[in-house]
Amino acid sequence: MRRIWRTPLRGVAAVAAVTALSACTLFSYTPTELPAASPTPEPTTSTSASKPSQCGNPLASYQPVGIQPTPETLPQGSTMAKIQKRGRLIAGVSADTYLLGSRNPFSGEIEGFDIDMVKAVAEAIFGDRDRYQLKVITAAQRIPALEKGDVDIVARNMTITCDRWKQIAFSTEYYRSGQKILVRKGSKDNSIKDLAGEKVCAPKGTSSMDNLIKEAPKAIPVAADNHTGCLALFQQGKVAAITGDDTVLAGLAAQDPYAVVPKQKAFTTEPYGLGFNEDDVDFVRFVNASLDQMRADGEWTRIYNRWLRDALGPAPDPPRAVYGRT
Amino acid sequence: MSQTSHRGGATGVAPPPVTASPQPTAPATTPPAPMAGRPRPATPSADTPAPAVKTTDTPRRLRLVSLGVVVAGVVVALLGAMTFSYLAFSLSRAQADTAQLIRVQKIQSNLLSADATTTNAFLVGGLAPPEQRAVYDQALSSTSALIVEASEAQPADATALSALNQQVVSYAAAIEQARANNRLGLPVGAQYLRNASAELRSTAIPILDNLVSSNATRASDQMDPRAGYLYIFPVISLLALVGVILGQVWLARRFKRTINVGMLASAVALLVITVGALIAAQQLNNTLSSISNGSFAAVNTAADARIDANNAKSNESLTLIARGSGQDFETAWKSSADSVAENVQRLNDRPELLNQWQAYTDVHAEIRTLDDGGRWERAVSLATGAGKNSSNTVFGTFDSNLADYLEGVSQDTSSALAAERPLMVVAAILALLGGLAAALLGRWGIGARLKEYQ
Numbered sequence: 153m154r155r156i157w158r159t160p161l162r163g164v165a166a167v168a169a170v171t172a173l174s175a176c177t178l179f180s181y182t183p184t185e186l187p188a189a190s191p192t193p194e195p196t197t198s199t200s201a202s203k204p205s206q207c208g209n210p211l212a213s214y215q216p217v218g219i220q221p222t223p224e225t226l227p228q229g230s231t232m233a234k235i236q237k238r239g240r241l242i243a244g245v246s247a248d249t250y251l252l253g254s255r256n257p258f259s260g261e262i263e264g265f266d267i268d269m270v271k272a273v274a275e276a277i278f279g280d281r282d283r284y285q286l287k288v289i290t291a292a293q294r295i296p297a298l299e300k301g302d303v304d305i306v307a308r309n310m311t312i313t314c315d316r317w318k319q320i321a322f323s324t325e326y327y328r329s330g331q332k333i334l335v336r337k338g339s340k341d342n343s344i345k346d347l348a349g350e351k352v353c354a355p356k357g358t359s360s361m362d363n364l365i366k367e368a369p370k371a372i373p374v375a376a377d378n379h380t381g382c383l384a385l386f387q388q389g390k391v392a393a394i395t396g397d398d399t400v401l402a403g404l405a406a407q408d409p410y411a412v413v414p415k416q417k418a419f420t421t422e423p424y425g426l427g428f429n430e431d432d433v434d435f436v437r438f439v440n441a442s443l444d445q446m447r448a449d450g451e452w453t454r455i456y457n458r459w460l461r462d463a464l465g466p467a468p469d470p471p472r473a474v475y476g477r478t
Numbered sequence: 479m480s481q482t483s484h485r486g487g488a489t490g491v492a493p494p495p496v497t498a499s500p501q502p503t504a505p506a507t508t509p510p511a512p513m514a515g516r517p518r519p520a521t522p523s524a525d526t527p528a529p530a531v532k533t534t535d536t537p538r539r540l541r542l543v544s545l546g547v548v549v550a551g552v553v554v555a556l557l558g559a560m561t562f563s564y565l566a567f568s569l570s571r572a573q574a575d576t577a578q579l580i581r582v583q584k585i586q587s588n589l590l591s592a593d594a595t596t597t598n599a600f601l602v603g604g605l606a607p608p609e610q611r612a613v614y615d616q617a618l619s620s621t622s623a624l625i626v627e628a629s630e631a632q633p634a635d636a637t638a639l640s641a642l643n644q645q646v647v648s649y650a651a652a653i654e655q656a657r658a659n660n661r662l663g664l665p666v667g668a669q670y671l672r673n674a675s676a677e678l679r680s681t682a683i684p685i686l687d688n689l690v691s692s693n694a695t696r697a698s699d700q701m702d703p704r705a706g707y708l709y710i711f712p713v714i715s716l717l718a719l720v721g722v723i724l725g726q727v728w729l730a731r732r733f734k735r736t737i738n739v740g741m742l743a744s745a746v747a748l749l750v751i752t753v754g755a756l757i758a759a760q761q762l763n764n765t766l767s768s769i770s771n772g773s774f775a776a777v778n779t780a781a782d783a784r785i786d787a788n789n790a791k792s793n794e795s796l797t798l799i800a801r802g803s804g805q806d807f808e809t810a811w812k813s814s815a816d817s818v819a820e821n822v823q824r825l826n827d828r829p830e831l832l833n834q835w836q837a838y839t840d841v842h843a844e845i846r847t848l849d850d851g852g853r854w855e856r857a858v859s860l861a862t863g864a865g866k867n868s869s870n871t872v873f874g875t876f877d878s879n880l881a882d883y884l885e886g887v888s889q890d891t892s893s894a895l896a897a898e899r900p901l902m903v904v905a906a907i908l909a910l911l912g913g914l915a916a917a918l919l920g921r922w923g924i925g926a927r928l929k930e931y932q
Contacts, residue, residue, distance in 0.1 A: 183638070240852050257600075288800055380669040
C-alpha cells in the first residue's frame with residue numbers, strides 16, 4: 153500500500169522529505185470500529201417470583217352436562233360448532249419438549265403425549281384425529297395466545313394454578329407431574345437445596361422458574377426461552393443444572409448421555425391441564441367429558457405407554473377428575 | 479484513542495492543502511510584491527543624474543526578479559507534481575477501497591446465504607440434502623478466504639475482521655452441533671440452529687454493517703475531492719503567471735526592449751500549466767462524480783439488495799421452522815423484503831431484476847398462505863423443493879442475476895477509476911517539466927539583461 157504512493161513521489165524528494173513525517177498519518181485510515189458490546193444476550197436472570205394466590209381447589213374444573221354430543225350433534229352456536237365450521241382445531245403446543253410435544257426431524261411432524269391429547273379432542277369434534285393445526289408457542293406465550301384467541305386450546309405441559317385460573321380456564325388434570333432437577337453425570341447434587349450458588353436454568357414465565365426461586369433462593373436463576381434452550385446452555389457449560397417437570401427433564405436427559413435426572417423426590421406437584429379461553433366454558437365441559445372417557449376406556453394409559461413408559465416407568469393410574477367449579 | 483481519532487480526522491479533511499498551501503502562497507505572492515513596488519523608486523532614479531545608483535541598483539533588482547521567477551517556477555513544478563501524484567494515488571486508493579467494500583459486502587451476503595441454506599436444509603429433515611450442504615460449505619469457506627484477503631488489503635479493518643472471524647468460527651461450530659443433534663433426531667439440534675442464527679444476526683452482522691459503512695465512506699471520500707482542493711494548484715499557477723507578467727511589465731518599462739523572450743516563454747509555460755490544470759481538474763471532477771453517481775452507486779444499491787434478500791430468505795425458513803409462532807421472523811422478512819424492492823427499483827437499467835424479486839415475493843406469499851391456513855407440509859415443500867416454481871429456484875434466479883449484475887458494476891467502477899490514473903501521472907510529469915521550464919526560461923531571459931551590466 154505505502155509503496156504505491158512512494159514511487160510517484162520519489163521525483164519530488166525535497167517535498168517528500170517535508171511530508172514524510174506526516175505521511176504515515178496522512179495515508180492511513182481510522183480503524184473500523186467494532187460495534188458497542190451489547191449487554192450479554194444470554195443468561196438473562198429472572199428475579200420476580202410471584203406469590204401464589206389461593207382459590208380453593210385449583211384442580212376443580214367445569215363438570216360436563218348432559219350426554220356428550222357427537223360430531224353430528226354439536227349444539228348450535230357452541231365453541232365446538234364454531235371450530236367444526238372452521239374445519240380444524242387450532243392448538244398451541246411445544247415443538248421442542250421431547251416426548252410431550254416435539255418435532256420429529258425425520259418426519260417433520262410434531263408428536264408426543266400432549267399432541268395425542270390434541271388428537272383426541274380433534275376426534276371428539278370432527279370424528280377425525282387429523283383435523284388439527286398446531287401452533288408452536290413458548291411457555292410465556294401460552295396465556296396470551298389463549299386470551300387473544302390465536303388458539304382454541306393449549307396442550308403444552310401447563311400446570312393448573314390459581315393464578316392462571318384468573319386469566320384462563322383449565323380442563324381436569326390429565327397428567328400428574330412434579331418438579332425435579334437435572335444435573336451433570338457424576339454430580340453429587342440430588343435435590344434443589346444442593347444447588348445454592350450454582351447457575352440453574354428454567355424457562356422464563358413458567359411455574360418451574362417461580363418454584364426454583366422459592367425453593368432455592370441462593371441458586372442463581374438463569375432463564376431461557378424454553379427447556380431445550382436450557383439444554384443448549386447446559387451443554388455449553390453455561391449452567392450447572394436445569395429444573396423442570398420430570399416429564400420434560402426425562403426428554404432432555406434422553407438427548408444427552410451426560411445429563412441425568414438423579415433419583416429424587418419431586419419438590420412440587422405439577423398437575424397438567426389443557427388450557428382454554430376463560431369464556432369457552434362449554435368447550436371445557438365437552439373436553440372434560442372426553443377426558444373422562446379416555447380415563448375409563450384405557451386410551452389414556454395407551455397414550456402414556458406410547459410416549460412416557462420408557463423414560464418414566466410403567467403407567468400410574470390416570471389422575472382423578474375433580475369438578476365443582478361454577 | 480483520542481490521538482488516533484484526531485489523526486484520522488486530519489486525514490479526512492483534504493490533506494494536501496494543509497501541507498501544501500503555506501509553502502506556495504508565501505513565495506508566489508512575495509516575488510510580485512517587491513516587483514510591483516520596484517518601478518516607482520526606479521522612475522525617479524532615472525530622472526536624477528546619478529548613474530552610480532542606477533548601475534548598482536538595477537542588477538540587484540534584476541537578480542531579485544530572476545530569483546522570484548525561479549522560485550515561482552519551481553513551486554509550480556513541485557506543487558503540480560505533488561497534486562497530480564496525489565490525485566493518482568487517491569484514484570488507486572478509491573479503487574482499492576471499492577474493492578474492499580465489495581469484499582466485505584460479499585462476506586455479508588455469503589454469510590447470510592450460508593445461513594439461509596442451512597436453515598432451509600433443516601426444514602427437510604434429519605439428513606441435509608448434499609447439494610445444500612455443498613452450497614453452505616462453499617459459502618463458508620469463501621467467507622474465510624475473503625476475511626483473510628480483506629484483512630491484508632485494508633489494515634484499518636484488521637481488528638474488526640478478526641472479531642468477525644471469531645464470530646464466524648463460533649457460528650460454524652454451532653451449526654455443526656445443530657447438525658449432529660439433528661441427525662440423531664434430537665430437538666436440541668433445532669435449538670442450536672436458532673441460537674446460531676440469532677447470534678449471527680446480533681454479533682456478526684453489526685460488525686459487517688460497520689465494515690461496509692466504513693469502506694463505503696472511505697471510497698466515496700476518495701472519489702469526492704472537496705470543492706476547493708482540485709483548484710488550489712491552478713490558482714497557485716495563475717498567481718505565478720501574474721507574477722511573471724508583472725516582472726515582464728517592469729522589464730519593459732526599465733529597458734528599451736518591450737518583449738523579453740525568456741520571460742514571455744516562461745509566462746506562456748505557466749499559462750499552459752494553468753489552463754491544462756484547470757481542464758484536468760474539471761475533467762477529473764466530472765468523471766468522479768459520474769462514477770460515484772453511476773456505477774459506484776449501483777454497487778452500493780445492488781449489494782444492499784443482495785444482503786437484504788438473503789436475510790429475507792433465511793427468515794422465510796426460520797418462520798417455517800418455528801411453525802406457527804414465527805411472527806417475529808416474518809416481520810423481519812417483511813422489512814428486509816421492502817428494502818430489497820426499494821433498492822432493486824433504483825437499478826433502472828435492469829428492470830427484470832425487479833420482476834424476478836416480485837416473483838419470489840409471490841412464492842413467499844403463497845408459502846405464508848399455506849402455512850397460516852394450517853397446511854404446513856405443503857408450505858415446507860414449496861419452500862424447500864427444487865421445482866421450477868419453488869422458493870429456492872425462484873430466489874436462486876434472482877440472487878444469481880443480482881450477483882452477476884453486482885460483479886459487472888464493480889468492474890465498471892474499478893476500470894473507470896483505473897482509466898483516470900495515467901492521465902494524472904502524465905499531468906504530474908507535465909506540471910513538473912513545465913514549471914521547471916518556466917523557471918529556467920525566466921532566468922535565461924533576465925540573464926540576458928544582467929549581462930549588459932557586466
